[in-house]
Amino acid sequence: xxxxxxxxxxxxxxxxxxxxxxxxxxxxxxxxxxxxxxxxxxxxxxxxxxxxxxxxxxxxxxxxxxxxxxxxxxxxxxxxxxxxxxxxxxxxxxxxxxxxxxxxxxxxxxxxxxxxxxxxxxxxxxxxxxxxxxxxxxxxxxxxxxxxxxxxxxxxxxxxxxxxxxxxxxxxxxxxxxxxxxxxxxxxxxxxxxxxxxxxxxxxxxxxxxxxxxxxxxxxxxxxxxxxxxxxxxxxxxxxxxxxxxxxxxxxxxxxxxxxxxxxxxxxxxxxxxxxxxxxxxxxxxxxxxxxxxxxxxxxxxxx
Amino acid sequence: xxxxxxxxxxxxxxxxxxxxxxxxxxxxxxxxxxxxxxxxxxxxxxxxxxxxxxxxxxxxxxxxxxxxxxxxxxxxxxxxxxxxxxxxxxxxxxxxxxxxxxxxxxxxxxxxxxxxxxxxxxxxxxxxxxxxxxxxxxxxxxxxxxxxxxxxxxxxxxxxxxxxxxxxxxxxxxxxxxxxxxxxxxxxxxxxxxxxxxxxxxxxxxxxxxxxxxxxxxxxxxxxxxxxxxxxxxxxxxxxxxxxxxxxxxxxxxxxxxxxxxxxxxxxxxxxxxxxxxxxxxxxxxxxxxxxxxx
Numbered sequence: 298x299x300x301x302x303x304x305x306x307x308x309x310x311x312x313x314x315x316x317x318x319x320x321x322x323x324x325x326x327x328x329x330x331x332x333x334x335x336x337x338x339x340x341x342x343x344x345x346x347x348x349x350x351x352x353x354x355x356x357x358x359x360x361x362x363x364x365x366x367x368x369x370x371x372x373x374x375x376x377x378x379x380x381x382x383x384x385x386x387x388x389x390x391x392x393x394x395x396x397x398x399x400x401x402x403x404x405x406x407x408x409x410x411x412x413x414x415x416x417x418x419x420x421x422x423x424x425x426x427x428x429x430x431x432x433x434x435x436x437x438x439x440x441x442x443x444x445x446x447x448x449x450x451x452x453x454x455x456x457x458x459x460x461x462x463x464x465x466x467x468x469x470x471x472x473x474x475x476x477x478x479x480x481x482x483x484x485x486x487x488x489x490x491x492x493x494x495x496x497x498x499x500x501x502x503x504x505x506x507x508x509x510x511x512x513x514x515x516x517x518x519x520x521x522x523x524x525x526x527x528x529x530x531x532x533x534x535x536x537x538x539x540x541x542x543x544x545x546x547x548x549x550x551x552x553x554x555x556x557x558x559x560x561x562x563x564x565x566x567x568x569x570x571x572x573x574x575x576x577x578x579x580x581x582x583x584x585x586x587x588x589x590x591x592x593x594x595x596x597x598x599x600x601x
Numbered sequence: 602x603x604x605x606x607x608x609x610x611x612x613x614x615x616x617x618x619x620x621x622x623x624x625x626x627x628x629x630x631x632x633x634x635x636x637x638x639x640x641x642x643x644x645x646x647x648x649x650x651x652x653x654x655x656x657x658x659x660x661x662x663x664x665x666x667x668x669x670x671x672x673x674x675x676x677x678x679x680x681x682x683x684x685x686x687x688x689x690x691x692x693x694x695x696x697x698x699x700x701x702x703x704x705x706x707x708x709x710x711x712x713x714x715x716x717x718x719x720x721x722x723x724x725x726x727x728x729x730x731x732x733x734x735x736x737x738x739x740x741x742x743x744x745x746x747x748x749x750x751x752x753x754x755x756x757x758x759x760x761x762x763x764x765x766x767x768x769x770x771x772x773x774x775x776x777x778x779x780x781x782x783x784x785x786x787x788x789x790x791x792x793x794x795x796x797x798x799x800x801x802x803x804x805x806x807x808x809x810x811x812x813x814x815x816x817x818x819x820x821x822x823x824x825x826x827x828x829x830x831x832x833x834x835x836x837x838x839x840x841x842x843x844x845x846x847x848x849x850x851x852x853x854x855x856x857x858x859x860x861x862x863x864x865x866x867x868x869x870x871x872x873x874x875x876x877x878x879x880x881x882x883x884x885x886x887x888x889x890x891x892x893x894x895x896x
Contacts, residue, residue, distance in 0.1 A: 304739045312755055420631060423887055427880035429831040431838040431851060432872035435858055439865035455862060539746035543835055547858065557747065558839055561754035569751065576747045584742065 298585045305577045306358065310351050313566045317343050323564045324367055363571035368563045373571045376556065381575065384545070384552035387468065388537055391475035396530050399480040403487020403526065408514060410492040418488065422481030430543040434474045438547075441470060457548040471544045478540055483529055490525040494518050524594045531587035535580045625892045632888015638881030646697040653691035654679070657848045660686040667866050683857050683867045692848035693874050699849050700878065703760055704829045707767035708822060715772035716818075719779025720806040724787055734780070737773035745770060749832065753841040760843055763836060767829055778821055782814040789813075820890045827882035834875045850875045 314320055320343065321334035329337075338344060342353065357363070363373040406418035428436070438455045446452035457467040494500065495518060503513045542554030549555070553572065560568035626632045645652060654676055655661075661671055663686040665678045671688075680689040722733040740748070752766040786792065787810065795805045836842040837851020845852060850871045857867035 301739055301742050304735075305742065308739070309751075312751070419887075423631075423883050424880060427827065427883045428872075428876040429834060429879060431831075431835050431854055432876045435854055435861060435865075435868045436872050438858075438861050439869050442862055443865045535744050538744035539835075542746050542750070543838065546839060557750060561750045562840065564754070569754070573743075573747055573751055576744050577742055580744050581742045 298581055301581055302578065303355075305581075306355055306574060307351065309570055309573055310354055313570060314350070314354070315347070320566065323566050358570075358574060363574075364567035366560075366565055366568045368560065368565045368568065373568050376568075377553075377571055377575065380551065380553045380556045383550065384541055384554060387471055387475070387544070387550065387552060388534070388541055390468070391472045391479065391541075392530070392534065392537060394472065395476045395480040395533075396483060398476065399483025399530075400487050400523070400526060402480070403484040404491050404514075404519065404522065406484070407488040407491025407495065407522065408518075410495065415488070418484060422484045424481075425477050426481035428477065430474055430478055430540045431547075433477050434470075434544060434547040437470055437474060437477075455548070457550040459551065467548075471548045471550060474544050474547075475537065475540050479533060479537060482536075483526060483533065486529040487522070487526040491518065491522040494522040497521075524591065527594060528587045528591050531583045531590065534583040538576055538579065626885075626888055629888035629891045631884050632892065635881045635884025635886070635888055638877055639885060642697050642878050642881065643701060645694055646701045649694050649698055653688075653694040655688035655691040657692045657695035658687060658846050661688070662686050664860070664864050664867070680870050681866050683853070684860060684864075689853075689867060689870055692853060693850070693870060696848035696850045696853065696871070697874070697878075699760075699843060699847065700830055700833060700875075703763055703833055703843075704826055707764040707833075708771070708826050708829050710764055710768040711771035711825070712775055712818075712822065714768055715775025716779055716811070717806075718772065719776040720783055720811065722776065723780040723783025724802065724806050724810065730780070733776065737776050740770065740773045741777075743770075745832070746835065749836060750839070750841065753836060758836070758841045758844065763833060763842065767832060771825060771829070775821070775825075778817065779814065782817060783810055786810050786813055816893050820886050820893065823882050823886035823889060827879045827886070830875065830879050830882070 317338060318334070321338050322329070325333055325337055343350065345353075361374050363377075365371065366373050366376060369376055402418050402422070406412075406415040409415060441453040442455035443452075453470055454464075454467050455470070457471055459467060500513060500518055503517050504510070508517075538554070541552065542558060544550070545552040545555040546558055553575065557569070557572040557576070559565075560572060626636060655671070655678075661678075661682060662669075663682060663684055665671075665682040665686070667679065667681040669678050669681060670676075671678055678688050678690070680693070682688055683692070718733050718737075722730040748770050749766050752769060753762060756762050756765070783806075792805060792809055795809045800809075833842060833849075834851035834854075837849045837853075838855045840855060842851050843849045845856075853871040854868055854875075857864075857871075861868055
């Protein structure tokens with residue numbers, strides 16, 4: 298994990314900072330004079346050898362100092378934590394609800410493989426995962442902001458900028474969009490895992506020795522069937538981060554994703570670096586957690 | 602007579618076998634629905650010039666409602682016009698060309714890069730495998746969209762750059778799948794036989810192993826195509842896609858989304874278009890998987 302983060306940081310650094318002139322132009326603007334750029338590069342140590350610059354940059358990044366944002370004219374470390382917190386709220390609820398729906402549907406579909414309910418859940422989850430966030434966000438917004446208020450006089454706010462302070466109602470649509478796209482994958486994976494468990498000998502034994510069906514499902518099947526979905530849910534966080542960017546941009550939510558896009562569109566390199574490092578850190582961290590958790594949950598791996 | 606009985610049965614031509622294999626999809630109604638949707642959009646893209654009632658960038662009366670009359674009085678804007686008065690139906694029809702050009706192209710490039718990497722990693726093992734797998738791990742540890750945004754923000758937005766970005770971001774995933782398949786296939790007897798015959802490593806990988814790994818790869822390519830369509834749409838939505846004014850579904854969504862509170866028709870139809878095309882590929886992939894698991 299540490300090695301991956303190191304390589305990622307090196308890649309990012311090379312991609313964005315190898316061209317020294319380019320850095321100066323992005324920071325000082327296109328209309329700065331050569332002399333100004335020279336002075337800025339000199340005072341900030343950009344004429345040092347590349348390995349030295351990378352080591353210094355990395356050292357600062359580890360303690361959270363990414364430099365000043367060009368666009369917002371304040372240190373990156375002042376903007377970032379609040380934005381990350383906002384995204385964490387959004388992502389946490391989306392992941393929680395998507396997991397509950399996905400696990401529930403997956404378990405009841407996998408209980409009887411091939412049944413009508415199973416087919417419905419399978420096809421239904423394909424349909425919901427086929428509607429990308431860029432389509433479901435406008436469609437839901439059109440429904441709740443335009444069509445419903447017109448017909449029944451009730452709707453939901455179409456933006457989540459939280460202009461008048463924090464408001465849960467403004468979170469409903471963004472969370473719904475994320476849940477719609479994400480629960481299908483969890484449901485399909487849970488279903489596959491559940492269907493596999495239902496075919497095992499110990500389930501057949503439990504049924505044949507006359508245990509009530511509900512007890513078989515709850516005590517024997519579920520515990521084993523939920524190991525694989527745990528990994529899926531943890532890895533889903535990586536995908537959720539992508540969806541979050543779209544949703545935050547669409548609903549004007551002041552989170553980490555919209556910050557990253559704004560930084561990219563404005564060539565605000567220190568902010569891009571910080572956002573990318575945070576995103577990769579979260580992704581790599583959840584992957585590691587998934588591995589550890591999987592070993593912990595699955596006794597077959599733990600004792601082998 | 603005896604001659605015929607002794608001679609080995611003639612092998613069907615590979616083309617015929619391919620057609621027969623493809624015909625199996627008829628057994629899955631889910632797959633058929635998916636195929637029908639894809640064929641529909643391919644036809645729309647091919648016949649765009651005939652089907653589209655207006656030129657895609659021609660402007661007329663702005664914000665006409667669906668079914669509203671056009672400026673010339675005789676023709677009709679079936680899906681209305683956007684904020685610049687361009688016919689939405691025609692833009693969706695022409696936009697399908699962009700999607701169905703760049704998505705398969707980008708996916709193909711990703712496979713061209715990913716397959717040899719996977720073959721090499723799985724067949725040679727050792728250091729090759731370690732290095733390639735580590736590179737794949739690093740690239741795959743980026744949240745996908747973050748990776749796309751950084752790449753496009755660095756190299757600029759154009760159709761060609763989208764293909765590069767998709768190749769860069771998808772090839773590691775393809776490599777992992779191919780590697781897993783090869784690890785299984787390399788222990789088959791026909792591979793040992795080829796090794797004993799002294800065939801070169803690349804010949805064994807390409808001629809002996811790759812054709813036998815095609816099943817899962819075909820299913821994966823369908824899913825991946827659907828995902829690349831979403832990616833291209835999302836980049837267009839974020840303003841990092843194909844440059845305007847030529848129609849692009851993601852771009853259409855982002856151009857008109859600010860009017861959603863009073864003119865939602867402008868944004869609804871491009872959303873439906875992109876969702877239906879992705880749905881087509883996902884259903885086809887599901888049907889193919891179902892059919893391939895059956896025998």
